[in-house]
Amino acid sequence: MAKAKGARIIITLECTECRTNVNKRSPGVNRYTTTKNRRNTTARLELKKFCPHCxxxxxxxxxK
Incomplete structure (x- = not known):
């Protein structure tokens, strides 16, 4: 019998200002990967992180 899926999933965080900001240092969109517990945090995650492009x-x- 197979084990049930764990509560932790890998998610991708993307910079919100890279899409709209024209005056950024370099072209591209910054992304981070992290994990979250889907049982405790059901809503979409928002974190302040450093963007090397901005x-x-x-x-x-x-x-998604």
Whole structure:
């Protein structure tokens, strides 16, 4: 019998300002990967992290 899926899943966080900001340091979109517990955190995750393309701390949102 197979084991049930764990509660932890791998998610991707993407910079929200890279898509709209034209005056950024370099082209591209910054992404981070992390894990979250789907039982405790059911909503989409938002964290402030450093974006090397924008050269500052910005909000990174969970993408599908």
């Amino acid at each position: 050269n500052r701390h910005t909000v990174h949102k969970e993408i």
